Amino acid sequence: MADEVAQAQGPVQGRAWEVVRLIGQGFGRNEIARMTGVSTATVSRIAQRNGLSFDRTQTEKALKARIADLNLRQAGLAESLADRVAIAIAYLDASANYRDWAFASKAIGDLTQAYIRMKPQRDEGADLEDTKDFLVDLKKQLGAVRDDFERMHGVPFDSDEAKRIINQEDSSNDES
Template identity: 35%
Template structure:
């Protein structure tokens, strides 16, 4: 038993929603028809749900995002270097008094130990985030290949050892 007949309104809605960039399943849901029916109507109208252009745009966005992460990773390393340099530079301090407001400004030859600790923590965080960004974009196939090559080398080494061992008595 077939469902309700396809109408001109269905054709018009498919054409309009397709023109808005909706996919087959989204159109089917919007007009309360099956995906198969939407595909048949689209074919009759000469419309395609080819996602090639979408795929290309998605890949371009991925490349752009990877470039931004690479730039950010470098910026984080620069930040870490600037923070580290502050460890050995004169440091300005300001103290605002207690109940009685007064201000005292002074400069120390280097930051206090507590401030050096904070600088090192901040630099460490910047380096860590930079490394994480690099790892995020690392090729996972490289690690798999290294692992496979390591296992292969170990296996070849074991085979070589067996072949070069002196024969046991009675062999």
């Protein structure tokens, strides 16, 4: 069962038990490695030898949150660049000689290119996947509500009796 834990001597055994405990609490591999001071490969090996795996849904959620944070920061930088383009245009308009005009023109071009590169791109594929996931979850939730209703009232959800019960509940909620 726990070869890594059973074979280890001294403090390593304690760390192996700590790794097993942290995996059970849902921490990710990299985070466990940082917390315990062992390599990620060792964390993976301990998990494998103890029949444990890492919860990928938590990792996916954390990754999506990190990407969203980075996109927000990128949008902030892009907004700052847009402000600087406006300042460079003001310098161009106020230029008194060719050198100032050329400097402002170059700055406008460079800042505009940087803005275009920094502007967050919408990932329509990810948006579509998020929408699909939302709809699948909604379908499951609606199914659960339907099952709960049928279990509670003992009538099929799409029957006339169910409509009457729902209308009665709605009217009693309106009166409250």
